[in-house]
Amino acid sequence: MRLRPATADDAPAMGALHIAAMRTLTFLPQMHTVDEAMAWMATDVLPNGQAWIAEAEGEIAGYVVFTGDWIQQLYVRPDRQGRGVGSALLAHALADGRPKQLWTFQANARARGLYEARGFRAVSFTDGGGNEEKTPDVRYEWRP
Numbered sequence: 001m002r003l004r005p006a007t008a009d010d011a012p013a014m015g016a017l018h019i020a021a022m023r024t025l026t027f028l029p030q031m032h033t034v035d036e037a038m039a040w041m042a043t044d045v046l047p048n049g050q051a052w053i054a055e056a057e058g059e060i061a062g063y064v065v066f067t068g069d070w071i072q073q074l075y076v077r078p079d080r081q082g083r084g085v086g087s088a089l090l091a092h093a094l095a096d097g098r099p100k101q102l103w104t105f106q107a108n109a110r111a112r113g114l115y116e117a118r119g120f121r122a123v124s125f126t127d128g129g130g131n132e133e134k135t136p137d138v139r140y141e142w143r144p
Contacts, residue, residue, distance in 0.1 A: 003092055006051035008042060010041075010051075011038055014051075015040065015042075016034050018073075018075050019032065024078050025107075027107045027135065049066060049067040051065045056085070062075060062077060062086060064093050066100070069098055070100065070101050070102065071090075071101070074090060074102070087114065090114065090115075091118075094144075099141065100142045101139060101141050102115070102120070103137050103138070104138060120142045121140060121141055124138070126138075
């Protein structure tokens with residue numbers, strides 16, 4: 001596996017990966033199509049953050065997007081979960097040694113376990129009223 005900066009050419013694959021990963025979270029409503037996610041990657045996500053890709057066997061296995069003290073996106077292709085992709089991407093986002101924050105859904109036990117195992121602490125819980133999915137979430141912080 002290797003990490004590399006994402007480019008505009010990666011937007012379609014990142015959008016497809018995003019939807020595939022979101023569909024494994026059966027507690028969430030399915031709100032967007034693959035085409036919508038691809039456009040969102042190209043016009044919003046990639047231009048506004050540091051995006052990094054994990055490649056394995058010539059395919060995108062996962063990605064992370066961060067800006068300043070926020071990790072905005074961290075998704076791993078479903079068939080690559082549990083193989084160290086998320087850990088490698090998270091370590092890259094934390095490598096600058098600056099404190100970081102992120103949101104995840106309260107019901108996303110796999111993500112919460114990853115973050116907690118790497119020293120993130122839950123600092124606030126919501127009823128989901130502030131997110132698009134209207135699903136309870138939790139904000140985590142990490143301090144070096």
